[in-house]
Amino acid sequence: MTHEQAKTFISERFGSAQVEPASAEATAGGGMALTVTVPANDWRPFASFAKNELGCRFFSFSSAVDWKEQGLEVVAKVDNLDTGLSLVMKTKLGPGVSECQSLVPVYRGANWMERECYDMFGIRFNGHPDLRRILLGDDWVGHPLLKSYAVDTPYPPYR
Amino acid sequence: MTLDTPQATTHVELDYSGGERLTMNMGPQHPSAHGVFRAILTLEGETVVGVDAVIGYLHRCHEKLSETLTYAQYPSIASKTDYVAAMTSEFAYVMAAETIGKIEVPKRAQYLRVIAAELQRIASHLLWLGTWCMDMGGALGGGATIFLYAIRERESILDLFESLVGARLLYGFYQVGGTRYDIPPGWADACRKTIDMIDSRIGEYEGLLENNPFFQARAQGVGYISRELAEDVGIAGPLLRGSGVNFDLRRSAPYSSYEDFTFTVPVETAGDCFARYRVRMVEFRESIKIIRQALDKLPDGAISSRPGLKSVAQIRIPKGEAYSRVEGPRGEVGCYLIADGSAKPYRMKWRGASFSNLAVLPHIIPGHKVADVVAIMGSVDPVFGEVDR
Secondary structure, three states, X not given: OOHHHHHHHHHHHOOOOEEEOOOHHHOOOOOEEEEEEXXXXXXXXXXXXXXXXXXXXXXXXXXXXXXXXXXXXXXXXXXXXXXXXXXXXXXXXXXXXXXXXXXXXXXXXXXXXXXHHHHHHOOEEEOOOOOOOOOOOOOOOOOOOOOOOOOOXXXXXXX | OOOOOOOOOOOOOOOOOOOOEEEEEEOOEEHHXXXXXXXXXXXXXXXXXXXXXXXXXXXXXXXXXHOOOOOOOHHHHHOOOOHHHHHHHHHHHHHHHHHHHOOOOOHHHHHHHHHHHHHHHHHHHHHHHHHHHHHOHHHHOXXXXXXXXXXXXXXXXXXXXXXXXXXXOOOOOEEOOEEOOOOOOOHHHHHHHHXXXXXXXXXXXXXXXXXXXXXXXXXXXXXXXXXXXHHHHOOOOHHHHHOOOOOOHHHHOOOOOHHHOOOOOOOOOOOOHHHHXXXXXXXXXXXXHHHHHHHHHOOOOOOEOOOOOOOOOOOOOOOEEEEEEEEEOOEEEEEEEEEOOOOOEEEEEEEOHHHHHHOOHHHHOOOOEHHHHHHHHHHHOOOHHHHHO
């Protein structure tokens, strides 16, 4: 499946998805990269579609970006290792929202990635079997990668 | 345990007649963990039935830190994520910045980057070989034999790095636009001598290991990862290729002139510790091949497309985002970078190869004996700086 075919296929199946031709150079060494922005309620259905119908079975990573007043955005990247198709999936959660569908039922690799995302951004992934902090201690206060988390203020336990 | 219900702690019922379960902490300070890693094992007799992996002991908030450091400052900090293969993460970071900024890298710098990255792969694999064989200890006639050999060879590569950048572990060799240093006079010859020496000795180590029935017994059939599991969890590098996936970024999505070199990508289908060992042993030789070709064809010219740095905030990257990925010794090391037009990134995410590779452990360890946990963990080759970042 070529870049264009994949793009058309995605648009047909997910009318609400915005597909950007994620400029060849936007993914260095990435071959064919597509950036797809889907509404938050299509997050898991789209991941299923990417895995089962586009053959993107390789789960590369998932994370989030804090766009301050515009709210959080969740990002995941999956690849089809046979054809070289790379898909960067994004969904905007909207201002003040920190809940998202979990991808763990689709990709087992999302387990640790979403735990890290919860740890760093406080996003609650619905359907995650084991949403605990992963890198920080269980008693940590706050979610450090939020832009509102100041770097120069000591947080407990370092007060 | 069914494959479609993922859980962090997976349990298998083995009908152990004793009916008694024991919880055992392996780590955080355990010599075979290659770092600070705690595995909470649930045992039935000597068989592991559940694993809860606890990581984060080495977390240094790299991603938050990168938002406060400029594009000139961070590359040398990036090397501290995976400190066993420091060149790799620097490489991914500068490539991401160059991609957004559409910064050309001179051909000579591209070749120098390849040489450094491949030397780093050999050094990293040597450390893995030595420590893994030591983990499996007594079975290898004293255990430390291969370790000392491997460290001796690694030392000679670190000497090369020392004469190249002045540092032996964390380099700061890559910078946005090129490399920071050119090779000093006589370095190419010294490099050729070193790789020739290593090339001539790998066969010897293979002989030592593969003719040893204890080694075979401990590595073959242990820690099986299916192709389906490998892709689903997103493990990369030698683990992925050991599970029958023919994928190497250097060939599938060439960067930094890798398309100029001929090399083969080893693939094994067994998916066990031995397959991963075989993949890495072949990669030694392929890396040596690439370095020879790069030294032979090394073009003349500038080593950087940017003027020398006068201030740390000199590099400004326009608004945009990129994901760059390089094939590190442990697999795909990715850097997802969002720039906002200033001298510092807005957001940076590391896809640490070790993080994804380690995430496969809870899926593969249950059903093995405690002693096998050590062999499996060693074959995954995690570096905890990269897991915890």
